[in-house]
Amino acid sequence: MKIDFEKVDFSKGGGLVPIIVQNNDTGQVLMLGYMNEEALAATHATGLVTFYSRSRNALWCKGETSGNILKLVDITIDCDQDTLLVQARPAGPTCHTGAISCFGEQGPQNFDPKGFGWLAELSSLIESRKTTDPNSSYTAKLLQGPLTNLAQKIGEEGVETVIAALAETDDELTGEAADLLYHLMVLLAARDLSLTDVVRTLQSRHKIK
Secondary structure, eight states, X not given: OOOOGGGOOOGGGTSOEEEEEEETTTOOEEEEEEEOHHHHHHHHHHSXXXXXXXXXXXXXXXXXXXXXXXXXXXXXXXXXXXXXXXXXXXXXXXXXXXXXXXXXXXXXXXXXXXXXXXXXXXXXXXXXXXGSOTTTOHHHHHHHSOHHHHHHHHHHHXXXXXXXXXXXXXXXXXXXXXXXXXXXXXXXXXXXXXXXXXXXXXXXXXXXX
16 A cells, blocks of 8 residues: 555544545546544455444444445555545445445446446456355355356356357457356455456556656
8 A cells, every 4th residue: 555554633623534445446526425533444454445434433334234345456646645536346326225336326427438447347247246145046056156166157158159250250259259258257256356357467467658
């Protein structure tokens, strides 16, 4: 993390600092909350974004009842050292209304006209299926089944994509490619990884100058 915890100025806000939470993968602002020193320490220790609830006068780990947690990626401090930017990966919707963001129901595709940001939403949905009934969805069944079965599925989808590329229509090719990408995302999630980790690897190999 880029933050020096001792530099955070809690005194200006009576022991609290405002926290802006941003989806690490899409850049979408998810919510605004507050932390005291204890909440910041808990966030750092657990890797789950934890706030101080002003209405309850107590610490509050986001998702402790709903399961829609915010997995910490990074924390940075602003120039006045009294506001924190938390980058996180949400597991499910962030807002208590069921919306992706507390600032509206629109998804991350609105921040990315090409739709790549929507993949982060799909990634979040896949992540949330890790703890649901394996009989409730195909994704949950894949995630909670043997990794060998999931890896085999990737191979099958890869072969079908190759066949479509060589002998089928564009629509059939994009359909097979979608199946391959989806199953790849599920496999990554099963290994506690995501497309963002893949992108980072690509970026490390191909620096744009």
